[in-house]
Amino acid sequence: MSKPKFVHVTYIASTPEKVWQALTDSKITAQYWFGYSLQSDWKVGSTFTAKKGEGKPVDHGIILESHLPRRLAYTWSPQYEQFKNERPSRVTFTLAPFRDQVQLTVVHDDFDKGSKVFESINGGWSKALSSLKSWLETGKGLEPSWSENMKKVREAMRA
Amino acid sequence: MIDIGQFKPKTVYVIYIASAPEKIWQTLTDRKLSKQYFHGNSVEIEPRAGEKFIARLPDGRVNVSGKVVEWSPPHRLSTTWTVEWISEMRELPECLVSYDIEPAGDCVRLTLTEAYRWDVPEAMLAGGRMGWPAILSSFKSTLETGKPLIIKMDRRRR
Numbered sequence: 001m002s003k004p005k006f007v008h009v010t011y012i013a014s015t016p017e018k019v020w021q022a023l024t025d026s027k028i029t030a031q032y033w034f035g036y037s038l039q040s041d042w043k044v045g046s047t048f049t050a051k052k053g054e055g056k057p058v059d060h061g062i063i064l065e066s067h068l069p070r071r072l073a074y075t076w077s078p079q080y081e082q083f084k085n086e087r088p089s090r091v092t093f094t095l096a097p098f099r100d101q102v103q104l105t106v107v108h109d110d111f112d113k114g115s116k117v118f119e120s121i122n123g124g125w126s127k128a129l130s131s132l133k134s135w136l137e138t139g140k141g142l143e144p145s146w147s148e149n150m151k152k153v154r155e156a157m158r159a
Numbered sequence: 160m161i162d163i164g165q166f167k168p169k170t171v172y173v174i175y176i177a178s179a180p181e182k183i184w185q186t187l188t189d190r191k192l193s194k195q196y197f198h199g200n201s202v203e204i205e206p207r208a209g210e211k212f213i214a215r216l217p218d219g220r221v222n223v224s225g226k227v228v229e230w231s232p233p234h235r236l237s238t239t240w241t242v243e244w245i246s247e248m249r250e251l252p253e254c255l256v257s258y259d260i261e262p263a264g265d266c267v268r269l270t271l272t273e274a275y276r277w278d279v280p281e282a283m284l285a286g287g288r289m290g291w292p293a294i295l296s297s298f299k300s301t302l303e304t305g306k307p308l309i310i311k312m313d314r315r316r317r
Contacts (some may be wrong), residue, residue, distance in 0.1 A: 009289075010174075011296035011308050101308055123173070130175035130266075133296065137304050142175050142266045 004118040005109040010129050012102050014136040016069035016095040019102050022136055023072060023093060032131040032141030034124075042066050048074060061088060070095050076108065076117075083117050104129070161239065163228060166255040166274035169284055172291045173270050178302040180260045180267055184233035186302060187258055195307040196297035204238070206230055212238040220244055225253060235259055240273075252277045271295060 012019060022028045026037035029050075036058065040048030044066050049057040058079055065073040075088035090110040096103040106125060111118040131142040176183060186192045193202035199217040204210075207230050214223040225239035237257040242248040252275070259270040273287050297308040 009292035011293055011310055013300060013304070013306065013308055098310070101310065126173035126268075127175055130299070133299065134177055134303055137300060138177070140177070142177055143264045 003109070003113065004111040004115055005107065006118070006121060006125065007108075008106045008125050008129055010104050010133055011098075012104060012133045012136050013100060014102050016097050016102050018136060019095050019104055019132075020069035020072070022132060028135070032135040033128050042072070061091075064090065065092070078117060078120075083120075086112065086115060086117050089115070089117055104132075161228065161255075163237070163255060163274075165276040167276070168272045168274045169279060170273040170287050170291065171270065172295055173268060174295045174299055175263060175266050175268055176299045176302055177266045180233035180262060182302060183260050183267055183269060184236070186298065187236060192301070196301045197294055198310075216244065225256075228255065229257070233260055251279075251283075254279075269295070269298075 022032070024038065024040070024042050026039045029036060029038040030052075033050075035052050036050040037052070038048055038050050040046055040063060042048070042063055044063050046063050048061055048063060050059040051057040056079070059076065060079065061075040061077055063072075063074050065071055071092070071094055073090060073092040076091050077083075077086075077088045088110075089108060092107045092109075094105045094107075096105070106129060108118075108121055108125065127142070135141040186196075188202060188204050188206070190201045190203055193200060193214075194217075197214065200214040200222055203213040203215060204227060205212070206227075208227050210227050212223075212225045212227050213221055216222045221243045224241050224243050227236075227238050229235050229237035235257065237255060239253040240256045241251070241253045255272075255274040255276075257272045257274070259268075259272070261268045261270075271291055273284075273291070293308075293310040297310060301307040
């Protein structure tokens with residue numbers, strides 16, 4: 001059995017610089033990424049946090065690679081109770097330009113076998129990346145049932 | 160009729176689109192609209208189970224042929240799928256391609272599933288795994304912005 005690995009490819013009518021900015025600017029991430037601000041100086045070895053408004057971070061990690069505007073990688077440690085025994089996994093964004101578009105590949109890997117984090121991420125990435133594409137192409141992020149998801153997350157946090 | 164229970168999903172791609180299920184259905188099944196996002200292929204499909212489905216290349220040759228397995232607008236479209244234009248692939252067992260369309264908040268979740276009833280080698284899945292993200296990214300742009308993406312694919316199978 002190979003180790004769990006999630007791969008999602010999407011094509012966006014944009015430039016690598018704009019996609020990079022959308023991935024790293026806390027004001028922009030809040031508009032398409034479940035409302036979360038991702039904050040960091042995005043230098044290798046620095047930390048990042050993802051949080052909503054002044055709330056507690058729901059995720060944090062360490063920047064592993066930062067080659068503007070082609071490749072960004074960081075560790076991923078969701079701060080929910082049910083994941084507290086797992087070591088950090090890894091997220092890598094690769095931005096490849098093609099004419100007037102960008103091929104954005106997200107690989108989320110370095111999970112242990114049977115990882116609960118792995119089971120939880122598939123739906124989230126499809127939503128966040130669909131919303132990112134809409135934000136860049138139309139100026140509007142998507143809101144695919146955030147509220148229902150957030151209810152589940154809040155229940156999980158209280159548990 | 161084929162037994163769809165024999166087909167196991169091998170490639171699944173999920174994308175969220177700011178649109179309505181009916182518009183997504185129409186765009187998936189309309190000959191002219193399909194040309195915009197499907198690398199110039201036109202989808203020719205008869206609107207009931209058991210009937211013919213063809214994806215035709217811009218030069219008129221048949222790219223993909225199959226049969227409609229499920230026609231449930233605007234929720235589920237499922238067809239068998241045989242790649243005709245590559246002679247080595249023509250002889251392989253058909254696969255099953257399904258689109259599931261579900262409302263999700265203020266947008267729609269479109270799930271593409273490519274399923275097989277034989278032990279298909281991973282290398283053979285590479286074409287679809289490269290192709291679907293491009294087709295469906297362009298599909299989403301067509302619906303949201305009116306502008307499809309022109310994405311050049313390496314046509315050689317790896």
